[in-house]
Amino acid sequence: MDSEAFRKHGKEMVDMVADYWDSLRDRQPLPDVKPGFIWDLVPDAPPESPEEWSKILADVEPIVLQNNTNWHHPHFFAYFSTACSYPAIMGDILSGGISSIGFTWKSSPSMTELEMIMTDWLAKSIGLPEHFLNSHPGPGAGIIQSTASDATFVAILSARARAVSSYKENNLIKSPVPQPEDDPVITFGNHDASIVSKLVAYCSDQAHSSVDKGIMLASVKMRKLKSIIGGPHKNYFIETETLESAIREDRARGLIPFIYIATVGTTNTCAVDPVRALGPICKRENIWLHVDAAYAGSFSLCPEYRYLVDGFEFVDSFNFNPHKAMQINFDCSPMWFKDAKEATTYFNVEAEYLRHEYQAVASDYRHLQIALGRRFRSLKIWFVLRALGIEKIQESLRQRVKLAEEFSDLISHDDNFEIIVPTHLGLVCFRYKGDNAINEKLVNTINDDRRIHLVPAKINGVFFLRLAICSTITNSKDIEFAYHVIKDLLPKVL
Amino acid sequence: MDSEAFRKHGKEMVDMVADYWDSLRDRQPLPDVKPGFIWDLVPDAPPESPEEWSKILADVEPIVLQNNTNWHHPHFFAYFSTACSYPAIMGDILSGGISSIGFTWKSSPSMTELEMIMTDWLAKSIGLPEHFLNSHPGPGAGIIQSTASDATFVAILSARARAVSSYKENNLIKSPVPQPEDDPVITFGNHDASIVSKLVAYCSDQAHSSVDKGIMLASVKMRKLKSIIGGPHKNYFIETETLESAIREDRARGLIPFIYIATVGTTNTCAVDPVRALGPICKRENIWLHVDAAYAGSFSLCPEYRYLVDGFEFVDSFNFNPHKAMQINFDCSPMWFKDAKEATTYFNVEAEYLRHEYQAVASDYRHLQIALGRRFRSLKIWFVLRALGIEKIQESLRQRVKLAEEFSDLISHDDNFEIIVPTHLGLVCFRYKGDNAINEKLVNTINDDRRIHLVPAKINGVFFLRLAICSTITNSKDIEFAYHVIKDLLPKVL
Known part of the structure; x- marks a missing residue:
């Protein structure tokens, strides 16, 4: 295919995407297919030989679109939103068209530098302390990771290395121990498993499954702290004494608490860990404080939600997903380090073919992530923030909150149902006033019905339903529709 | 921006990409910028408010394109190629437009299923044993990872878990040890660092830096085996006795060799580890055999290079990057497992909100990768393999080989230079017949000159230059041009 053909067919593809969006209301959120279709x-x-492009394009609708889950359908209320907007798609078209790989500054200077300034734009817009900015003279930095899972895992690996290194210093252990210079077997000093085995990571029992996964794959121990319901948000939170007593107990048995992964906007109920209260404990105890605000972080763009980043002067690393609520397509999970210079040393492996003349002064983003290769993801941030402007994004965030509150009102005025926690940032947690079995039957009946799609959650053995505002085209009528579908189906399960 | 505006501006963006490609020859491979520009x-x-799209678009050329490294410039000969083709870009436009997230089968059935059949298409096309196919009744599977770094890391983590689990079984250790049922501190049995500390990973001293990084981050020990030059390719390879004696030595000191990461097509010289010879040793010793064929794997699409996958019946996991030589844009690093069912158990963390009715029978790709979220990357494989057909891709692979041989001929008939190893699959390794310092000066002079771009490498203290055929628009005249640029600059460094 030459550039003339691409000009033609690429534009047909743009039309196909626009047609797909224009037709979303005629589709259903969940498809009627079974595994193996x-x-x-x-x-x-x-x-063996090229096929006509028209034949390929004609297969997209019946094979791909008709058999997929439509995350942007106005009646898709499952998980949390994934972002999509036209300016973001255009960023990705350009990223694919440029198709350079930015592992070092030199391999793609504009990719590295635009990412530096875009993570600064985001950091300022959501109110992070300025020492996180790339433009700040200190060792802080922002980088775009693929997903919140990646960001959390990178935070755990960084914290693990800092803890191992600090343990060795405190115990005067030369790294690696004991290793003669000509030993062909290398122990990576900062990642030494014999010390890693003493480390324990903390998180709330409300933390996302990706936190469990990161802790597990980092080969460290995990202690999930028991949350209680209450506090300013009347939602699940960790008391300072819960963290303090865990630290005391674990130190007493010879373990080293090394990271607390706080959650700002949990998947279960959009709960918020009290960073301002837990931060000083982490600081005192030399525990790395990472904040995963995958979903909720975007809302801090609005002044009224700035409490989401309160206490962030104590934070060692932080990530959120503009690819959830900020209209910047997946994958885009920016992450900030208080001390990126230190973190870099934990990920650095050298190779002659990657060296360049500016490596002492420029950012080589490969040292703050697991992979070597990376895409030009800052383009979509640049396009979205400029094409929409901060105000339009704030509007869309507030619209999510408003719609969730509308649904919440309908539910709370219905004697059949109860709200589990106060509705927060576009998420409504509710259940039929009955046992788990009937609620499980209800959610299955709703999803099998196909008019709307939502997913359940469970806390302390209590099963409930989650309705998250996901699509940017969902409106008040869709909220009423969702409520009526649930009301309509309820008698079937009773 | 509404769909009408997207139809207009999306098409302008398609034209911008086509214009960029049409103008590549008027650009230079490396930009004239310094860090901080x-x-x-x-x-x-x-x-705060939306900007006009025309203003945003007008900034792309002066800010992004003019200050970037042009990986697809015909005179870009650095690293290895990164793929780009128009059908692949269209796959990514559609992926962005659909914007669904395929962590479970249910969250995006067509994403999961098209990925299953596309990894089968690739596996068959490059000649992998059929037990790697998703359509095979056995436990094998293919999945798309982001990068070779991710694939290698996933292989190391899987192998680590298998080794820990096997050690515990053999030593009758209950997992985790000793842990009362009400202990709030969890040790993840298969990832237990106290056993991880005994594990040692092997690779060739020619392995890519991402292998070092994966081993380091997995907290295991590393032993890089010393390669020698020779064998059928007269390139760097690992002798069976080198592996055998390392295993003997390490077992004698109480270590557990658990993975050999073989490299098929190294970055330094495109060398190939002898998988058929090393495989039986790994099998006998219960060592996981992973093959990283990031660059070279694509070439196995041509029957004459099928030796690249010889001995793969011994392989536990394998990855290659169609995003290097197969015209499928980054990121696209398919990986295959001999026993994906087993690997799944090492990555599985459950959450109520991710459960679905088909999870016992369908593939949930989240269990074979680190992240939870994932993009619809199989679309670009589908589009490229159909729009080009196997024959056109074979042609382009053979063209790379032919061009490299043309450059190799020019160099080997020039008394100033020597070829380091026989030219293999589009990579020429050469040096000026002089000391390292002069060769280092030569490569810096070449890159500072800006007409062509290449990177050096170093083996056993010997510094040399690599010329890799990267762009799909490079032709024989560009090869002569590159040679003349080097000849032209040589007197300046002598």
């Missing part, structure tokens, strides 16, 4: 629709081997 | 070009905060 693809094997009858797609041949079992690729063609 | 962005701060004078981009304002230090995003706008």
Whole structure:
């Protein structure tokens, strides 16, 4: 395909995307397919010779679109939102068209530098302390990771290395121990498993499953702290004494608490860990404080939600996902380090073919992530923040909150249902006033009905339903519709 | 921006990408910028109100394109190629437009299923044993990872878990040890650092830096085996006795060799580890055999390079990057497991909000990767394999090989230079017949000159230059041009 053909077919693809969005209301949120459907629709081997583009394009609707879950359908209320906006798509078209790989500054200077200034734009817009800015003279930095899972994992690995290194210093252990110079077996000093085995990571029992996964894969121990319901948000939170007593107990048995992964906007109920209260304990105890605000972080763009970043002067690293509520397409999970210079040393491996003349003064983003290769993801941040402006994004965030409150009102005035926690940032947690079995039957009936899609959650054995405002085209009528679908189906499960 | 505006501006963006490609020859491979250039070009905060799209678009050329490294410039010969093709860009436009997240089968059925059949298409096309196919009744599977770094890291983590689990079984250790049922501190049995500390990973001293990084971050020990030059390719390879004696020595000192990461097509010289010879040793010793064929794997699409996957019946996991030589844009690093069912158990963390009715029978790709979220990357494989057909891709691979041989011929008939290893799959390794300092000066002079771009490498203290055929628009005249630039600059460094 030459550039003339791409000008033609690329534009057809743009139209196909626009047509898809224009037709969203005629689709259903969940498709009617079962595992294995693809094997009858797609041949079992690729063609030897080129196929006509028109034939390829004609397969998209019946094979891909009709059999997919439509995350942007106005009646999709599951998980949390994933972002999509036209300016973001254009950022990704350009990223694909440029197709450079930015592992070092030199391999793609504009990718590295635009990412530096875009993470600064985001940091300022959501009110992070200025020492996190790339433009600040200190060692702080922002970088775009793929997902919150990646960001959390990078935070755990950084904290682990800092703890191992600090343990060795305090115990006067030369790194690696004991290792003669000509030993062909290398122990990576800052990642030494014999010390890693003493480390314990903390998080709330409300933390996302990706936190468990990161802790597990980092080979450290995990202690999930028991949250209680209450506090300013009447939601699940960790008391300072819960953290303090865990630290005391674990130190007494010879373990080293090394990271607390705080959650700002949990998946279960959009609960917020009290960073301002827990921060000083982490600081005193030399525990790395990471904040995962995957969903809620975007809301801090609005002054009225700035409490979400309160106490962030204590934070060692932080991530949120503009690819959730900020209209910047997946994947885009910016992360900030209080001391990126230190973190860099924990990820640095050298190779002659990656060296360049500016490496002492420029940012080589490969040292703050697991992978080497990276895409030009800052383009979509740049396009979205400029094409929408801060005010339009604030409007759309407030619209999510408003719609959730509308649904919450309907539910709380209905004697059949109860609200689990106060509705927060576009998420409504509710249940039928009955046992778990009937609520489980209700959510399955709702999803099998296909008119709306939502997912359940469970806390302390209590099963409930979550309705999250996901699509940017959801409106008040859709909220009433969702409520009526649930009311309509309720008698079927009773 | 509404869909009408997107139809207009999205098409302008398609034209911008086509214009960029049409103008590649008028650009230079490396830009003339220094670290920090962005701060004078981009304002230090995003706008409050929307900006005109035309103003945003007008900034792309002077800020992004003019200050970037052009990986697809015909005179870019650095690292290895990164792929780009128009059908692949269209796959990414559609992926962005659909914007669903495929962590479970249910969250995006067509994403999961098209990925299953596309990894099968690739596996068949490059000649992998059929037990790696998703359509095979056994426990094998293919998945798309982001990068080779991710794939290698996932392989190391899987192998680590298998080794820990196997050690515990053999030593009758209950997992975790000793842990009363009500202990709030969890040790993840298969990732227990007290056993991880005994594990040692092997690779060739020619392995890519991402292998070092994966081993380091997995907290295991590393032993880089010393390669020698010779064998069928007259390139760097690992002798079976080198592996055997390392295993003997390490077992004698109480360590557990648990993975060998073989490299098929190294970055330094495109060398190939002898998988058929090393495989039986790994099998006998219960060592996980992972093959990283990031660059070279694509070439196995041509029957004459099928030796690259020889001995793969011994392989536990394998990855290659169609985003290097197969015209499928980054990120796209498919990976195959011999036993994905087992690997799944090492990455599985459950959450109520992720459960679905088909999870016992369908593939939930989140269990074979580190992150939870994932993009619809199989679309670009589908589009490229169909729009080009196997034959056109084979042609482009053979063209790379032919061009490298043309450059190699020019160099080997020039008394100033020597070829380091026989030219293999589009990579020429050469040096001026002089000391390292002069070669280092030569490569710096070449890059500072800006007409062509290449990077050096070093083996056993010997510094040399690498010329890799990267762009799909590079032709024989560009090869002569590159040679003449080097000849032209040589007197300046002598």
